[in-house]
Amino acid sequence: MLVMGEVHTGLLQSSGEIPESACRDVLHLMSGETVRLSRRPMIYAVSPDLLTGVDCRLPSASRSRIRGVGTVVSHSSITGGRVVQGSSYARVERAETDRRLAWSHYLARPGVIEVLGKAKSSDLGDGFIGDPQPNGLDLGSISARFMDVVQSSPLLDRRAPFKVARTKVRWVAQPGDPAIRFTLNADQTRTIRIAHSGDFTPAVVDLCEDLALHDWLLTTLLLIVERARIGGRAGPEVVAKLAPAVDHLLHLWMPAARVDEALVPYWHGLEDRMRFTAQWERLVRRIRDQLTLNDAAMLRSARHP
Amino acid sequence: MTSVDATFGEVAAERRTASAPLSHVSIELGHLYMEDFEAGPERLRQQFRRVAPWAATVRTSWQDRVPGRRARVSTCFLIDDYFSRFSTPAELIPMVLEAAAECDLTIDYLARESACAVSDGVELAKLVEDRLVDDPSPDTNGSRPPVKETGWLCNGSRSPQVGSVQAMGKAQRWAPPVQNAKRGHSVFVDVELWDEHGGKRTWSCPFLAAVWQLLRLGLLRREGRLPVRPVPRDDAFPEDWESLPAIVQLNPAAAPFSAYTTLSVLSPRFLPVELAVRTILSQVAVDGDVLEQVAARSGGEGIKLEDELVDRISYVFT
Amino acid sequence: MLIFAISGKGGTGRSVTSTNIVYRHALQGNDVCYLDFDFGSPTAGAIFSVGAVARGTRRHGLHEYLRGDCAEPHQVDVWSESDREGLRTRPPEAGRLVLLPGSEGGGELSGGNEDMVRRCVQLFSRLNEEFDLCMVDVSAGRSYTAELVLNATARLPSIPFRWLVFHRWTRQHIIAADGLVRGDDGLLDAGARLGHDPEALRDRIRFVRTAVLEPDAAELVGLRDEQRAWLFACDQELRELAGRHKVGRTAMLGKIPLDPILQWREQIISDEDVLASKIANAETASAFDELAKKIVDDTAWEGL
Known part of the structure; x- marks a missing residue:
């Protein structure tokens, strides 16, 4: 009928x-x-798939009482040794x-x-993407x-270079003429609707995880630039705030x-509409400009103390 | 310029799953505990006399399912060296073989129970424990981690904790435990998987028996490889159990150890243990690739296996 | 960083002081959250002037979360949900200011519940990912709540935490504060049983004096000489008592002067209250500001 998922x-x-x-x-969970693990184009490692049993109400836009029983597939992954995802x-x-x-059935x-x-x-799909009801299926x-x-994990030192909230992407995939819709909500949640021709394959999950990863990168970079308050404080302070993004x-x-x-x-379809990469590149340029300006200022003050 | 169809693959990112050679059925001719041994060879002969007709029946019925071909039937025998150690392989195994031969039974494979816990440094029991997916009670929506009583596994919801977690709050009253897939009334089963004393874990008999069933069904893998393979017997059996391989192949002409289905011929005193085994097995998630492999292999022979692995296991209690 | 606010006795001004510290810390540019673990009376919403959760929240409060009745606790963004005009505009340099209220009608939670400890560990762990500082109001005296957070932090060895013990400048309060930390079954004793290193734990505890009336304060100008002499003698006696109970200057992180606004209405003191309406004293605001810096200043927390 359809596939529902949520990536954090x-x-x-x-x-x-x-x-x-x-x-x-x-990621050795079992x-x-x-x-x-794959190394190209960057290191991506993923845990084995694990199952969780559920027996509960399923989401429903019409608030019908629909009972579902079965298992949810989940895994954890780390991209670039730096970004974590939990996906179900x-x-x-x-x-x-x-x-x-x-x-056993x-x-x-x-x-x-x-x-x-x-x-x-x-x-079901509308219910899952829309307002989820309490006590319903909770993939999140x-x-x-x-x-x-x-x-x-005790292997991590927990000293992350900056604090940032997790993002949550809920997605639904249904068969149909190929289409994709990405919606940004006010809080940290986003939704994706995908219509795919042919049978569902786990490649759709990979696509949603990749979109979630890039949405998180963009969200986080925007936050770092906002916190740096470019123009609102001295150059070196701005640069110090921007440094974690570069690193x-x-x-x-x-x-x-x-x-x-x-x-x-x-x-590509989403890029045409949302200009993800264009926005990312603009932010990156802005950060680089700040670094260059600051370097120039430091050089000047070194020459004319 | 023409476009080029380029592909890139990384070996480390791909998953490979070895396949096990499979018989049609694996028949367990017996399971020897210390008390059986102490009762002497006559007890063994009694057991084998009871088993022989059933083993013959299963062999015939599989022969009927694969007309024109030879039914692949293998037999095995399990010796408990985990809960109690007795005798030595050199003394015991010839006695077992002799008793079986007197009843016209051939034991193809002999296994040690402790191998179901750890074998050649592979913790088979842990492998299976990590694959348990708890049977969810109604209204389990994923928001909480599965309710666990460490070291136990049940087929429903346990009685709630009596009392109150919040000062001046309403107290929780006693309620009976409930089986999840009940039909009218519950048969609630709660199985102890292991206990620990002084930091040492002892797996329970039903848990090891569940591992034993999975081994016989050829459904266990470790990093995609088969965790245990039968080892042909040496001319002489060793003087201590540690030196005996986990699974010894006694009959060089035997059909493969693992099989699509299993049959165990047991004394009725094992009934509660086997109920516990089924409770465990119905909550083990076998690797999807392995399940598909087995389905493809059996399908290729024109054999339709039951979807649920507990339905591939049968018993005769006699 | 997790900061636990506790007091030996009730009525110290622990909640109002810790909320003000958190508010100042947010103004200093940090993302902060405030967890109302005063489970017997969850009223932190009132101090932040968020009327909707003044007596706790109706949906997904911390009680429900810890009891396992909801997956995630309700977060209130104070900058957008406070009823006070002055708090509703987030200054450009300020970080996030989030309140996690208790449940309306919630009561003290019982101890010895392993599931609750696990949920508490999960909560602290997730919030630490998102916030620079989490202030946890642990209520007064020896409680199941204090035991719960000691237990949780013992399982989170890599998340830094500190304790603030609030007390008023009176005999009873000084004795109670010392007893809570060093007495039998006090923080150090219970902490050690739960797996903390007592030495390390001791270095993570500091005292905060509240409602302090300095004998040379401006408010005391009208006093008779006899009264002033008596006050000086009292203060001297308390200093000696505090010294004996190791609650003295070296173990003190800061003190908050007596301010009528805090006595009559427990509220956040904004700069506007000091500068525009002048209902609050500038000393009070700067004491909060100072403490908000000191709680994360490692030099103020070097071993005693």
Whole structure:
């Protein structure tokens, strides 16, 4: 019927970026399962997929009581040794009977939540993207815990270079003519709706995680620039405030690097509308200009003390 | 300029899963505890006499399922060397083999129970424990981590804590435990998985039995590889259990150790243990790739396996 | 950084002082949050003049969160939700100022609940990711709440934390503050049992004197000579008492002068209250400002 997911993104709680070996150790969430890791175009490490059982009300725009039983798939990942994500999703499918079956039935279908009774795919999707009801399916809390498990690893020193809130991206994917809509809400939440031709594949999850990563990078860079109060305080102070961005963020921007080729057009489509990269580049230029100005000022004062 | 179709792959980022050779059915001919041993060889012969007809029946029924081909049936025998140590392989194994031969049974594989806990430095029990996905009670929406009683696993919701967590607040009253998938009334099962004394963990008998079933079903992997492989027997059996491989292949012509399905022929005194085993197994999430592998292999032979792995396990209590 | 505000006895002005410190810390450009762990009477909303949560929040307060009845506690953005005009405009240099209120009708939480400790650890850990400073109002005396946060911080060895023990400048309060820290089952004793290193824990505790009336204060100008002499003698006696109880100057992080505005209405003292309406004393505001700097100034926290 449809797939629902939620990705949380935040700054890894360590003073610097962590090396490959540490990524492996931190993400080793299940014995006997290796952490998958790719090195190009930057280090990306992901924990094995883990399941969480649920039996609860599913979201519904019409506030209908819809019960779903099954499992949610989740993993944690670290990009560039610096950014953490906790990601969860579940495929929602119609059950063959209206009563709950033995748990082994659901475990034989990992990552599927079966709907007991009647439900419309659009009603579920709208409900999930819209205002979530209390006590309904809470993918956000599951993803948050998959971030916590990384952030609280004893291998991290917890001395992050700056403080920043996590962002939350809720997404829904349904079959249809290819389309994507990204919505920025007032708080730290964003929503994505994707229509995909053909069957759902985990590549859609990768796409949403990549979008969430870049949205977090942009959100965080905007925050750092805002906190620096360019023009509102002395140059060296501004530069000190901007420094963490240069040290920890600027090199991480690499849109669609991990996205399946077939889904790259979704990224391009969003770029055309939202101009993610253009905004990022403008901010980066602004930061670099401040650094240059400050260097020039320092040079001048050194020559004419 | 023409466009070039370029691909890039990274080996480390890809996941590989080894496949296990599989029989059609793995028959457990017996499970030997110290008390059985102490009762002498006659007890063993009794057990094998009871098992023999059932083993023959299963062999025939699988032969009927694969007409024109040879049914792959392997037999195994488990010796407890975990909860109590007795005798030596050199003394015990020949006695077991002799008793089986008297009843026209061949034991293809012999396994040590402690291997289900740790084998060649691989903690099989931990591997399985990490794959437990708790059966959620109604209204489990993911907002809280699964309710856990450390070291225990149940098939429903336990009785709530009686009393109040907040001063001057309403007290929580007693309520009965409830089975999640109940039909009318509950059969609530709460299984102890392990206990710890002085920092040393002892896995429970049902938990090791669950690991044993998963091994026989060929569903366990460690970093994509098979965690245990049967080792052909030496001419002589060793004097201590540690020197005996986890699984010894006694019959060189045996069908593969692991199988699509298992049958265990057991004394009814094991009934509660096996209920606990099923409670555990119905909460183990087997690697999806492994499940698909097995489904593809059996499908290729025209055999439709049950989706749920607990339904691939059968018993005769006699 | 986590800061725990506690007092030996009630009525010290612990809540009003710690809210003002947090407010000043936000004005100094830091992202801060205030956690109302005074579970018996969750009224921090009133001090921040957020009427909607003056007696705690109706949805997802800290009580519900710690009991496990909600996934995330309600956060109130003081800059946008306060009823006070003066607090509703966030100065450009200020950081975030967020209140996590208790639940309306919430009461003290019972001890010895492992799930609650885990949730508390999760809360501190997540907030530390997001805020420069989290001020936790732990209420007065030996309590399950103090035990809960001692337990939680023992499990978060890499998150820095400090304790402020508030007391008034009276015999009873000095004795009580010392007892709370060093007495049997006090912070050091209980902390050690829960896994803290007592030496390290001691170095993370400082005292704050509240409602202090200096014998040479302007308010005392009209006093008779006999009264003034008596006051000096009292003050001297208290100094000696404080010294004996190790609550003296060296262990003190700061003091807040007696200010009528704090006696009659527990509120945030803004610069406007000092400069425009002049209802508050400039000394009070600068004492808060000073403390807001000192709580994160490592030189003020060097080993005693």
